[in-house]
Amino acid sequence: DGGITQSPKYLFRKEGQNVTLSCEQNLNHDAMYWYRQDPGQGLRLIYYSQIVNDFQKGDIAEGYSVSREKKESFPLTVTSAQKNPTAFYLCASGGTGATEAFFGQGTRLTVV
């Protein structure tokens, strides 16, 4: 089955700990993205990558880091520097050009 997989679906972490969210796609897409959704707000872009070994900051990159060592994988690390990490995180992938982005099921991160 072709698709984009995020894991885990729910994640709890203590304040001050780094945590890494997984995102894998087998759609052979070049571009991958991380978005964050907060209640009453749209999807805000954290980081995006258009090709392997290259990524760009989105609008709210502070406190986050990413890597793109493989085409299929784009993990997101939420560091202790992120002031409000509790949110719903969505990973997406897309083909070249301004085509639609395909989303994973999301990871709900709760920091206590």
Next chain:
Amino acid sequence: DQQVKQNSPSLSVQEGRISILNCDYTNSMFDYFLWYKKYPAEGPTFLISISSIKDKNEDGRFTVFLNKSAKHLSLHIVPSQPGDSAVYFCAASSLYNFNKFYFGSGTKLNVKP
């Protein structure tokens, strides 16, 4: 500052009637627009898109209209069904900065049986 805005956080419609969801944008460089549907605790799924060279695109019960001069787009759902109840996001991108999608804050549609 949000470049894509959905000013109605919620909309309630009777089953069988038309649902009209609106979206405004500020960046005149945007030339590709999309609508996504999202259920709680799930990722958004792509619904329909429109390029700036068109002013209308239809797919079954869903039609998107684009008014470039007003920087406004709308999604019409006819007839509305209870299964359409979800949050709808509009998104925009530009070929000059392709693959970077900007999303609105979403409109929660409730279709009453």
